[in-house]
Amino acid sequence: RNYRYENGESFDVLLNQFETFHLEVNGTDLSGTFIEGTRPIAVLAGAESTVIPSLSCTQNCETQTVTQMIPPIEGLGTEFILPKLEDRSKFIYKVISSEGGTHVTTNTGTMDLTSPGSVVEVEATNHPISISSDKPILVVQMAETMKADDGNASGAMVVIPAVQQFQSDYHFSILDDSEYRNYISIMIKTGDEQDLRIDGNHYSAYNNTMDHIHLKGQSYTIINMPFNQYGGHVVENIQGNPFGLTVYGFKQFQGFGFPVGLKVTNH
Template sequence: MSGVRTSFLRNGWGNHMEEMIIPNEHLGRDFIVPKLYDSQCNFRIFAQTQTRVRTYNNSLVNYINIKRGSFQDYVNYNLYTLQSSAPVQVQLYCNGASTRYDAFMATLPSIQHFKSSYKFPIVNVFKYPYLPHHFYITIVIQSYAKAGLRLDSKEISNYKGTSTVTLESTLYSVITVELSVGLHKIQQNNDIPFGLIVYGRTKYSGYGFPAGFAIKIKP
């Protein structure tokens, strides 16, 4: 989990953020980079080897080459898909849409990392008066499978936002739900895998993390 207080992206003050990374042998190739609700996000693609990445933002296809040990940044993006010729790592860096000091950093699961169920905490243990008070999950799932999602054993009916994007002729939905503090469980009834990012924020604090990874993948 990456959580920081009064951190501001790209302000020149050297704000420090840390996040877990996954081993090179478990990196993925195909990503849907969601636009998080109430957020202004950047993302970075890290390449462990020379790679060529196809990017698509629902309107424009582009190809970029990234050298071994280098990275490519995208600032204030909308919904993207990425397809890489070699396994890569993708990091999100997000501020709130209307605030500046609540940034967090999160490792983005690839399609190959998706799971069909997750247990995850929503926490609020920041020092007063910087307690996060809005908490969200963003789900990335094949559109036909979203009806089979169950959150804490109930159907999801109250979305904060939805959008769609196509990857390899498959339509995916990006769904955001606001949650309360506590331990939660989400699953897809037919075991269709999906991705999950958890995050919370207030004006001066923010945190975010991927809810889990399937690590027995074939990159």
């Protein structure tokens, strides 16, 4: 309490079962922070009141709360596909290294992360991004808040599942809020999309647009669709082929996003 910690310093916290520890800082980005427990723990991170990107607004800002469950290091990966975001003209993504000397290749360039916990933030035009790395990384996609991006939608933050963590079926819910414009994005190997079913229906029964992108010699199809059917839903590949799924939505002054499940296995 009332102690100033500098970069590279650490501290210990003792927690009993089901206790929580809350760390809050002002004006500091905690991206790249390492958290280690002697027993299993869950970690949520985000910002209570922020603008995305951080320098896009200096006064009369419409701020946004963004929060995500952070996967453990063994749940990270080396191959990622970022879908475009409907309703937006651009987005931000962050790449965070788990090890030093990490080389990252995207379909728009390369980057090197020299130390564990190194962070690179990129503003991209609204098109799909493929990312591969030689060591496990965390990738987060962020919709920009009002005044940074045109329109009346606010921001959102989504942890992008690695291709290695794709599953063959997912369950999720859409809340009953008519003000939200909700969307889903499906990332799947090209050809496997023909076996996709949404609530038992072929995906083509739903209004959608498609993008295609290559990642390490493999073609992937990205299916983007508005999805405002409230209640619980199941998306599956009836042949058991894995795919990634994210859900997000926007309304004035508010937004949300999340990955629908991660198969947390050792990379």
